[in-house]
Each structure stands twice: as C-alpha cells, then as structure tokens.
Amino acid sequence: MNNTKVWHGFSLDDLFIICRGNAKNINSKKDEGDVSLISAKDNNNGFNKNVIPTSKETIYKNVYTVNNNGNGVCLSYYHEYPLIASSDVTILKPKYDKFCNISVALFITTLIRQQKSKFNYGYKMSESRVKKQKILLPLKQGFDESNNSPTIEDIDFECMINYINNIITNKKSNYKYKIQNKYNNITYDEQLVSLDKKQWKEFNIDELFEADNIYRGKRLTKAKQIIGDTPYISSSGISNGVNNFISNDVKVRKGNNCLTLANSGSVGACFYHQYEFIASDHVTCLKSNKLNEFSYLFVATMLNRLSTKYNFNREINDKRIKREKILLPLNDKGEIDYEYMEQYVKNILIENMSQSEIK
Structure with missing residues (x-):
C-alpha cells in the first residue's frame, strides 16, 4: 500500500x-x-x-x-x-x-x-x-x-x-505453484479397478497400526499453551483438528507423519498430518510404517466412518480403539492392498487438479 x-x-x-x-x-x-x-x-x-x-x-x-x-x-x-x-x-x-x-x-x-x-x-x-x-x-x-x-x-x-485483491491473487498463485510442484511426479493409473470390484476385509485397528504407534496425546490447558508455530491438534472436526499454534516443548506429546483420531468432541474425526504437531489428550495418534501420504488419506476416510457409532455420551477410549475394525481392500494374496489405496488417492488428486483450476 x-x-x-x-x-x-x-x-x-x-x-x-x-x-x-x-x-x-x-x-x-x-x-x-x-x-x-x-x-x-x-x-x-x-x-x-x-x-x-x-x-x-x-x-x-x-x-x-x-x-x-x-x-x-x-x-x-x-x-x-x-x-x-x-x-x-x-x-x-x-x-x-x-x-x-x-x-x-x-x-x-x-x-x-x-x-x-x-x-x-x-x-x-x-x-x-x-x-x-x-x-x-x-x-x-x-x-x-x-x-x-x-x-x-x-x-x-x-x-x-x-490491496486485498492483490494479497489474494499472490496467495492463490503461490498455492497453485506449490500444489503443481508437489504432485508433478505422480502418475494416473487408467487401469485401476473401481472400489466395488475389489475384495474387502475387516481388520482390527492394531493389525494396521503397530501397538507402540497407537498412543494418546497429553493434556495441555489453554492457560499453559505458549504461542508458537507448531500445530496443536485437538478434537475439532475442522481445519485438520488444529486448535492452536504453540511452542511448548516440555510435558507434551508430539506426532509426525501419522493420523489423529478424535476421542471426544467431534468424535471419530480423523486427519492426516505430514508435519510435526503436538497432540492433546482428546486425540489418539495412529502411525504405520507401511502407510504413506496417499494411503494415509485413504485410511483416514475409512476411519471417519467411526463417527456414526460415537457421540458425547459414548467416546472412543483406548480399549474401544483397539477393538474397532476397519474395512480395507485386499490384494491377490488376501493381504491389505497398500498399493491400491495409494494409487486410488493419487487418481483422485490428479482428477481434481485437471477438472478444477485455481482462478
């Protein structure tokens, strides 16, 4: 200006x-x-x-x-x-x-x-x-x-x-550039079978995520939160569960490259976090070395279905999480088809990028 x-x-x-x-x-x-x-x-x-x-x-x-x-x-x-x-x-x-x-x-x-x-x-x-x-x-x-x-x-x-329009134009341009560069190397598989053609099976949560990688966040009251740059993830059903940005480094529980599942509040809301974050005691972190950015998004969508089973009066506690089942696609060996989940999400991303344009 x-x-x-x-x-x-x-x-x-x-x-x-x-x-x-x-x-x-x-x-x-x-x-x-x-x-x-x-x-x-x-x-x-x-x-x-x-x-x-x-x-x-x-x-x-x-x-x-x-x-x-x-x-x-x-x-x-x-x-x-x-x-x-x-x-x-x-x-x-x-x-x-x-x-x-x-x-x-x-x-x-x-x-x-x-x-x-x-x-x-x-x-x-x-x-x-x-x-x-x-x-x-x-x-x-x-x-x-x-x-x-x-x-x-x-x-x-x-x-x-x-003044405002210039800011919006610059932000859209930067966002479009980052998205195009981030997904520039992913490929579309025209031969990928539809969801209804796949075989599916129910798996316990602890069959998909290693036991040591299923953990609850820690309680951190608003009064003790120090403003910073690290996302604080709570049980919100919007904005990927981000409740605040803080810098606390003591008596906190962090996560990175994993899912969070809301135990209360917006019960069952599940989000993928590629970045480091601090988890509240209202979410459970779920991490698997067999999942990547794309297959995590597939699994998050399936886990979001748990929200229909729970509410404020029936929260998802630690015992219930381990007993919960998730429906996943199978490969020819009858095992979880990680490659299919990954490619399915890649196809969706490419379709959305080609069908819409940030104007």
Whole structure:
C-alpha cells in the first residue's frame, strides 16, 4: 500500500449500526436448518452449526460480527449469508452498502482484530466498547484534512479493494505453484479397478497400526499453551483438528507423519498430518510404517466412518480403539492392498487438479 496515503480514524459507531446477538441456548439441541449460528469461537468464522431460528431470534445478513469474549475475543468476521448470533457476539450492520464488498470486509475485519491487545477476560469487548473503537481508513488521493473533516465519500474503498485483491491473487498463485510442484511426479493409473470390484476385509485397528504407534496425546490447558508455530491438534472436526499454534516443548506429546483420531468432541474425526504437531489428550495418534501420504488419506476416510457409532455420551477410549475394525481392500494374496489405496488417492488428486483450476 502507498505509504503516502492519508489516513483518518473513524469510529465503528459512525460506520455501523451496532447491536448484540440474541440467540438463546446455543449449546442445546436445535433443529438443523439453513441459518448459521455464530458464537464467540476463534476459528471457522465463528460458525457453530446450521439451525432453524426461533421467532424471537433475529436473523441478519451481510453483517460483520465481533467476538466479545472467550479465546476469540475481538476476532471479527464478515458474513454474506443468513445468521443468528449468540449474546457473546456483537453485530455490526453496515450503514453504507460499500462496506458489503467482501474485499472491503476483509480489510475492515483485520483492522478490528488489531484492537485485541486492549481486551482480555477481565476487560471484555462489550457492545458499548465496540461503539467507541476507531479504525484508520485510507482517504482518496488529494483530500486535504486540514480544511475539512472526512466523510464516508472521502474513504478510498478502491484502495482497500485493490490491496486485498492483490494479497489474494499472490496467495492463490503461490498455492497453485506449490500444489503443481508437489504432485508433478505422480502418475494416473487408467487401469485401476473401481472400489466395488475389489475384495474387502475387516481388520482390527492394531493389525494396521503397530501397538507402540497407537498412543494418546497429553493434556495441555489453554492457560499453559505458549504461542508458537507448531500445530496443536485437538478434537475439532475442522481445519485438520488444529486448535492452536504453540511452542511448548516440555510435558507434551508430539506426532509426525501419522493420523489423529478424535476421542471426544467431534468424535471419530480423523486427519492426516505430514508435519510435526503436538497432540492433546482428546486425540489418539495412529502411525504405520507401511502407510504413506496417499494411503494415509485413504485410511483416514475409512476411519471417519467411526463417527456414526460415537457421540458425547459414548467416546472412543483406548480399549474401544483397539477393538474397532476397519474395512480395507485386499490384494491377490488376501493381504491389505497398500498399493491400491495409494494409487486410488493419487487418481483422485490428479482428477481434481485437471477438472478444477485455481482462478
């Protein structure tokens, strides 16, 4: 961004109509619907679940949200879709249509998040405090602040849009380059038989993974987590189970090039991790020297089916894991067909890369 730009502080109250979410009993069972329930989460845009709102819960669309407390205090998101929000969330309804542009929204939410250092558990970001917050916005070229106070018409929306779009374009370009290079050497097997033509057999979990390589992570409370670069894997069903990025190196249990299986929370959620990570006590690590990046993904998909058998009241403990069975394809010798699993996933990757393009 041009360093010579003129910036001006606008209060959020000047730009938005500000109110508090009024969704009730968000942790209770609600009927599944097509309206998103937003709560004060620190990931996934605050999304909790899709619900059918009650007549007393206000539905919003094309609004910003700001988390009032919790681990995600001051995190801000933009939502183009219908939503209801918990009382831990403040709603920012744009007074001007120009703030409903997704690139402008990404610019604005980043600025709001920069206020986080002011707030904590003892000093929450209440509705009244949100109204008082100011954000610096760029002004159009040639504006003379010495003669006039800037208005909404003086804000350089084009500058914000171009800035965000350039970031997105560069990230997409880098991602496309990395993906193409990573999978440049894998080949497609046109002769690979379909899943329904293969013979299958059930195997115990401990037949696929060596006993020493089935282990639970260790408990590490949020208060003891030190911010860093190592993924902390918990029982979340999204973002590969990544709950945080930390640097703890003492009294932790690490994993690398293996699967994690959620024991609680999103019970049965299974993800492959090619990188080093720290495992919470809510996941079990599963490692096998016979699996690679591609066959691990095949097995993870099969293990994800366990989620239908378990819930909050029936978690996957250590004994249950070892008794669980997994259905796997066989080769001509009646053994687990590792090569087939590997090639099947390679075929899918190549098909997806050829059928879609990162634009």
